[in-house]
Amino acid sequence: MKWRNRGKLPAVVITIVLLLFLLFPFFVMISTMLKSSEEVYASPPTWIPERLHLSNFITVWSEFELYIFFRSSIIIAVGATIFNTILTVPAAYALARLRFVGRKFTLYLFLVIQMFSPVIVIISLFKIMVGLNLLDTYFSLIIANTVFTIAFTIWMMNGYFKSIPVEIEEAALIDGCSRVQTITRIMIPIAVPGLVTAMIYTFIYAWNEFLFGLTFIHSRPKMPLVLALYNFVGRWSTQWELLTTATFLAIIPVLVLFYVIERRLVAGLAGGAVKE
Amino acid sequence: MKRLKLVLSILIVLLLAAGLAFAGGQKAAEKQTVTFFWAEYDGLTEDYRASLQDAFNAAHPDIDADIVSTDWDLMYDKLTTSIAGGKPPELSVIGTRWLLELMTMDVVDEVTQYLSKSTVDNIAPGAMEAKLKGKLMGLPVAAGARILAYNPNLTTTVPKTMEELREVCLKVNNPPKVYALIMPGKLHTELTDFAYYFYAAGGNFFKMEPDGSYGKCTVNSPEGVKALSFMNKLAQEDKVVQEGYLGLDRMDSHPLFYTGKVAYTFIGAWVESAAKNAGAPFQPKYGQIPPFAGQKQKPLIITDSIAMFKGTNLEAAGTFLDFFYKDEWKAKFDEAIGFPPVTISAGKLPQFQTPLYKILGEAALNAQGWPLIEEWAECSNIIFNAQIEVHLGKKTPQKALDDAAAAIDKLRGK
Amino acid sequence: MADASISLKQKLWNSEARLAYLLLLPAVVVLLTFMFYPIVYVLLMAFYKTNKLSRMVAFVGLRNFTSEMSDPEFWVITGRSMLWTTLAVVTKTLFGMIIALILNVRYTGRKIARMLFIIPWASAVPISSMLWRWVYHPVYGLLNHTLKVTGLWSTPTTWLGYPIPAFIACIWVDIWIGIPFMALVFLAGMQAISEDLYESASLDGVNWWQKFFFITLPGIRHIVLIATLLSCLWTFNDFNTIYILTMGGPAGATDILITRIYQNAFKWLRFDRAAVMAFVTFLILTGLSIIYSRVYFKEERL
Numbered sequence: 001m002k003w004r005n006r007g008k009l010p011a012v013v014i015t016i017v018l019l020l021f022l023l024f025p026f027f028v029m030i031s032t033m034l035k036s037s038e039e040v041y042a043s044p045p046t047w048i049p050e051r052l053h054l055s056n057f058i059t060v061w062s063e064f065e066l067y068i069f070f071r072s073s074i075i076i077a078v079g080a081t082i083f084n085t086i087l088t089v090p091a092a093y094a095l096a097r098l099r100f101v102g103r104k105f106t107l108y109l110f111l112v113i114q115m116f117s118p119v120i121v122i123i124s125l126f127k128i129m130v131g132l133n134l135l136d137t138y139f140s141l142i143i144a145n146t147v148f149t150i151a152f153t154i155w156m157m158n159g160y161f162k163s164i165p166v167e168i169e170e171a172a173l174i175d176g177c178s179r180v181q182t183i184t185r186i187m188i189p190i191a192v193p194g195l196v197t198a199m200i201y202t203f204i205y206a207w208n209e210f211l212f213g214l215t216f217i218h219s220r221p222k223m224p225l226v227l228a229l230y231n232f233v234g235r236w237s238t239q240w241e242l243l244t245t246a247t248f249l250a251i252i253p254v255l256v257l258f259y260v261i262e263r264r265l266v267a268g269l270a271g272g273a274v275k276e
Numbered sequence: 277m278k279r280l281k282l283v284l285s286i287l288i289v290l291l292l293a294a295g296l297a298f299a300g301g302q303k304a305a306e307k308q309t310v311t312f313f314w315a316e317y318d319g320l321t322e323d324y325r326a327s328l329q330d331a332f333n334a335a336h337p338d339i340d341a342d343i344v345s346t347d348w349d350l351m352y353d354k355l356t357t358s359i360a361g362g363k364p365p366e367l368s369v370i371g372t373r374w375l376l377e378l379m380t381m382d383v384v385d386e387v388t389q390y391l392s393k394s395t396v397d398n399i400a401p402g403a404m405e406a407k408l409k410g411k412l413m414g415l416p417v418a419a420g421a422r423i424l425a426y427n428p429n430l431t432t433t434v435p436k437t438m439e440e441l442r443e444v445c446l447k448v449n450n451p452p453k454v455y456a457l458i459m460p461g462k463l464h465t466e467l468t469d470f471a472y473y474f475y476a477a478g479g480n481f482f483k484m485e486p487d488g489s490y491g492k493c494t495v496n497s498p499e500g501v502k503a504l505s506f507m508n509k510l511a512q513e514d515k516v517v518q519e520g521y522l523g524l525d526r527m528d529s530h531p532l533f534y535t536g537k538v539a540y541t542f543i544g545a546w547v548e549s550a551a552k553n554a555g556a557p558f559q560p561k562y563g564q565i566p567p568f569a570g571q572k573q574k575p576l577i578i579t580d581s582i583a584m585f586k587g588t589n590l591e592a593a594g595t596f597l598d599f600f601y602k603d604e605w606k607a608k609f610d611e612a613i614g615f616p617p618v619t620i621s622a623g624k625l626p627q628f629q630t631p632l633y634k635i636l637g638e639a640a641l642n643a644q645g646w647p648l649i650e651e652w653a654e655c656s657n658i659i660f661n662a663q664i665e666v667h668l669g670k671k672t673p674q675k676a677l678d679d680a681a682a683a684i685d686k687l688r689g690k
Numbered sequence: 691m692a693d694a695s696i697s698l699k700q701k702l703w704n705s706e707a708r709l710a711y712l713l714l715l716p717a718v719v720v721l722l723t724f725m726f727y728p729i730v731y732v733l734l735m736a737f738y739k740t741n742k743l744s745r746m747v748a749f750v751g752l753r754n755f756t757s758e759m760s761d762p763e764f765w766v767i768t769g770r771s772m773l774w775t776t777l778a779v780v781t782k783t784l785f786g787m788i789i790a791l792i793l794n795v796r797y798t799g800r801k802i803a804r805m806l807f808i809i810p811w812a813s814a815v816p817i818s819s820m821l822w823r824w825v826y827h828p829v830y831g832l833l834n835h836t837l838k839v840t841g842l843w844s845t846p847t848t849w850l851g852y853p854i855p856a857f858i859a860c861i862w863v864d865i866w867i868g869i870p871f872m873a874l875v876f877l878a879g880m881q882a883i884s885e886d887l888y889e890s891a892s893l894d895g896v897n898w899w900q901k902f903f904f905i906t907l908p909g910i911r912h913i914v915l916i917a918t919l920l921s922c923l924w925t926f927n928d929f930n931t932i933y934i935l936t937m938g939g940p941a942g943a944t945d946i947l948i949t950r951i952y953q954n955a956f957k958w959l960r961f962d963r964a965a966v967m968a969f970v971t972f973l974i975l976t977g978l979s980i981i982y983s984r985v986y987f988k989e990e991r992l
Contacts, residue, residue, distance in 0.1 A: 022809075045832050091716070119927075164882075523828050
């Protein structure tokens with residue numbers, strides 16, 4: 001395989017340089033999570049711990065019961081991703097392909113939502129959740145996360161659908177497909193990279209979301225992971241070695257998910273489908 | 277036909293969603309629930325919280341206690357949103373100072389009426405900071421005066437005045453290995469360490485009116501200028517303060533003390549447990565925060581309370597508090613967080629007779645809390661920023677404090 | 691029969707429009723249910739005096755606005771918010787574009803590289819900010835330590851202690867967190883461009899620079915437009931990064947509108963002031979969106 005890469009050397013080199021630069025805090029994180037609490041405060045600080053303090057993982061996982069929070073975050077993130085996708089795909093298709101009064105206005109509407117950070121609307125949103133009896137439920141978080149990601153996913157899919165030439169669809173319609181079938185059998189498969197991007201975005205947003213989790217959830221089993229990480233941030237001091245360990249564990253599912261889905265991201269237009 | 281299918285499927289999805297929503301929210305509401313926003317004090321474990329909850333629920337089958345663990349930094353946000361959103365908890369740990377706003381919002385209730393007499397009588401009179409307008413509006417849960425802690429390996433002098441402290445610092449200071457004094461220079465929520473120096477100079481944040489209300493801001497009084505100038509001198513001229521102090525708030529800087537890099541620090545009751553957790557290579561020793569020459573000792577005291585919110589199951593909440601405040605639970609709580617006990621009975625227990633607790637007890641006798649005004653959080657911010665501007669060299673202490681006092685008066689409409 | 695003039699009813703309600711409304715219904719219903727009331731409430735609140743419970747007490751018209759805008763601090767903060775947004779978004783876009791291009795090249799280990807580039811985004815913003823705070827720590831932080839040890843900077847500044855370094859420190863964290871998103875979105879966009887275009891260009895002897903400008907960039911222009919617009923909206927309102935790093939300090943040097951909104955609403959219970967600032971934010975971001983949409987819809991028609 002190596003000979004194929006010879007011409008790609010500059011790309012590889014730049015990648016490594018960029019990664020070293022960008023992942024600096026990540027290295028700090030790894031360095032810290034392997035230290036004991038005393039060594040965390042070594043002065044001057046050390047990169048390589050004197051002794052690997054792997055018990056941090058055990059502490060974080062069983063003593064602080066991180067697995068409980070993993071479970072709830074998975075429920076919330078997967079739920080939000082699914083809910084978001086169900087709402088987004090039809091809406092984006094309509095905006096991309098159909099002509100109707102109020103099209104631009106609807107696009108703009110979705111944008112307006114994004115101008116309001118969760119911080120600004122959280123109290124009113126809380127009141128709504130109370131009113132709908134949704135307090136302390138997973139569903140409140142699934143909805144909230146969907147609401148705040150939908151603008152991006154719709155715009156993204158809108159752009160993506162638009163970039164697919166109309167001819168493909170027209171050909172299918174002529175061949176006797178219904179609209180719905182063109183969406184499911186033709187548009188979506190071609191738009192997979194865009195769809196995957198949208199889903200990853202929603203998943204990561206929901207996985208890392210923090211303000212709604214803090215406000216809507218009371219019961220410990222339902223608390224999302226991010227909130228659990230705050231366990232290590234005390235009032236008077238922060239347990240860095242445990243915080244970094246837990247953060248590392250929290251990142252892993254995202255990375256794994258991304259790695260698995262990444263192939264879909266790259267599925268480009270089948271060369272032949274575009275050429276006419 | 278196809279379109280119909282589409283419509284139907286969408287409707288089904290929406291119905292399912294709605295169904296889940298209401299199903300998810302329904303709780304069998306036969307039992308009385310007591311929700312308690314529980315602050316995560318350093319040293320308190322999840323085990324303790326869980327066993328307290330289980331023990332209470334077992335002892336009182338008709339009440340369902342839900343102790344909601346919340347990080348201290350996030351507590352205020354969570355509480356504000358819950359209150360503004362119309363669904364406050366029965367109980368919450370609060371900074372006692374928050375009571376003022378809560379009382380203006382009229383969301384908290386007087387606590388004595390829900391507690392048994394034995395619980396109320398057992399509270400140490402000195403801890404009753406939450407007695408506002410004659411009524412006890414919050415049950416004290418943690419009370420601690422601030423003190424001076426020092427590293428006996430680096431210094432043995434307990435300075436009697438601020439001026440003496442400065443002398444000792446100049447002698448002990450040996451950068452970059454060892455610094456003399458910790459001074460947080462980065463904005464954090466509490467106005468420490470300025471308050472320590474200000475009170476030590478005999479200053480008061482506000483002029484007290486004859487009717488007991490707070491008048492104009494007097495942070496720019498000679499005492500204030502003296503305190504701030506002194507702080508700036510220590511930090512900028514004498515440079516006896518930890519390196520990079522402007523980028524370190526209280527939480528960032530105290531580890532420097534625990535790890536033996538700094539000789540002196542002003543700190544609170546948590547010092548002993550925090551030092552142990554950080555693996556301190558020494559046993560800290562304690563003294564009082566020294567006053568300036570000619571002044572009386574006046575350390576700062578901070579108390580946290582448990583507030584009871586109107587419109588909730590307060591009878592049941594009272595039962596919970598009676599349970600919690602028995603020595604069996606409350607003493608363990610106090611020991612874990614390292615604060616002096618607020619109950620008379622716990623105060624007599626042997627584990628609370630250490631040197632640290634003795635010093636804390638002495639300090640509490642002369643200590644003064646924050647000004648009891650609603651807008652204190654904002655005022656605190658203004659004054660802290662003024663302090664930082666002085667350190668950055670942007671303003672003189674007098675000018676910075678004058679501007680701060682003016683801004684505060686404007687804010688309060690004085 | 692006048693068929694030259696299509697009646698409004700027909701325009702509004704033909705079969706295509708009906709399908710569109712149907713498809714849009716779920717999303718719009720959910721959004722309106724949950725966001726209509728909060729947004730309207732906030733915007734209205736700006737014109738009222740509010741109590742500590744965020745209830746509107748008395749209508750005061752524009753008084754909140756005039757009192758806020760007569761404070762010079764307000765203008766400084768607004769200007770800083772715009773500077774913050776512009777710098778951050780431009781940098782994120784540049785970095786994102788470069789990384790997307792690199793990751794578009796086929797070389798072994800690309801899959802791992804792509805996964806690694808996601809890392810800054812994979813962690814929650816408040817947690818990443820805390821981690822960066824630890825990195826920036828003057829004594830225990832590995833940044834200054836490494837700078838000293840490698841000789842890159844023998845007396846590095848206290849990052850979060852002085853106004854300009856603090857601003858740089860904060861904006862870098864925001865950029866750092868935002869880069870993977872940009873790279874990902876651009877990369878997804880690049881996948882839609884057919885390989886054949888590049889191949890035939892190569893045959894014609896076109897170099898990589900021209901390929902980028904004449905094939906890649908036009909191919910992803912929709913994506914670039916929407917990604918940068920959304921990034922502007924998000925960056926303008928990015929509160930966690932700054933608040934956790936500096937709380938707006940030192941002495942207000944890193945305060946932007948959203949941090950002020952948070953402080954006023956959640957720390958000081960001054961909901962009316964927070965609402966005014968939210969309203970101003972809304973106006974600024976709307977203005978920005980209008981400019982953008984002109985470009986976007988002009989592009990669409992091409």
